[in-house]
Amino acid sequence: MGVMLLEGIRKEGMRRGLSPRTIKTYFHCVQKFLRINKKELKFITKKDVENYLFGLMEKGRPGNTVNVYLNAIKFFFDKVLKRQLTVNITYSKTPKHLPEFLTKEEVVRLFEVIKNQKHLLMIKLMYATGMRVSELASLKVKDFEFDQNYGWVRKGKGNKDRLFVIAAKLKEELLMWIKEGKLDFEDWLFSGQGRGHISAQTIYVIVKRATKDAGIKKKVHPHTLRHSFATHLIQNGYAVTEVQPLLGHSKMETTMIYLHMASPNLLNVKSPLDSLKETANNSLKIETFK
Numbered sequence: 001m002g003v004m005l006l007e008g009i010r011k012e013g014m015r016r017g018l019s020p021r022t023i024k025t026y027f028h029c030v031q032k033f034l035r036i037n038k039k040e041l042k043f044i045t046k047k048d049v050e051n052y053l054f055g056l057m058e059k060g061r062p063g064n065t066v067n068v069y070l071n072a073i074k075f076f077f078d079k080v081l082k083r084q085l086t087v088n089i090t091y092s093k094t095p096k097h098l099p100e101f102l103t104k105e106e107v108v109r110l111f112e113v114i115k116n117q118k119h120l121l122m123i124k125l126m127y128a129t130g131m132r133v134s135e136l137a138s139l140k141v142k143d144f145e146f147d148q149n150y151g152w153v154r155k156g157k158g159n160k161d162r163l164f165v166i167a168a169k170l171k172e173e174l175l176m177w178i179k180e181g182k183l184d185f186e187d188w189l190f191s192g193q194g195r196g197h198i199s200a201q202t203i204y205v206i207v208k209r210a211t212k213d214a215g216i217k218k219k220v221h222p223h224t225l226r227h228s229f230a231t232h233l234i235q236n237g238y239a240v241t242e243v244q245p246l247l248g249h250s251k252m253e254t255t256m257i258y259l260h261m262a263s264p265n266l267l268n269v270k271s272p273l274d275s276l277k278e279t280a281n282n283s284l285k286i287e288t289f290k
Contacts, residue, residue: 029072130229133222234262
């Protein structure tokens, strides 16, 4: 049952362009659901699904987690089994908080404490391009178009390719890294153990250690550099429509969050109190009500 289940979700997921990570997540969610509901598939009802999801909520699972389970189960029944399963369920979503990002000064401090050349180049490149940690780890030499000053993230989130800009300050460093490392066209830009690329966990450790050494008190992880990249672009005056494709967001609303994060630096707004005309004696008279 398990092998057939996985194969069905994998085939239909690939046909519909889902990423390997999403397919794996859907399989995991459906497998857990079927482990609890030990009925034959043809006897599982909408009520069984709703009861399972409500059970997750009672255990304190956040709304976005419940939503993943709902999407996975619906995908399995609707797309794999070709059986319409309409589930109407309301759950409380996790409150949305603005993600943490570093100030430009903090980014400089982070760079200054990293002494290993390879580590520093990786962290600089992540900030300079807004890449996810998995995308940075998967970079190959062939993904760079140095003559045109851009490169490609291949099969990023959603299994999509997207363009990234090569920072002028990094171009020579990258070319020197490739030359000194005698890297070929098909080689990983940053290799790890054996013949594979560097691991995401290694990059995570590098960022955490540098954060501590730089005396930064914020909770910083590799994705914080992506948030910082987007926020700083907005602060530098670039429009959300220009930032969106660089992040690989399919929806404008996802990128709009960085507008809120950057707004204190963007808004040159004065309080209406400051625009009131002063009186003749150059002081503002405020009438009180008794």
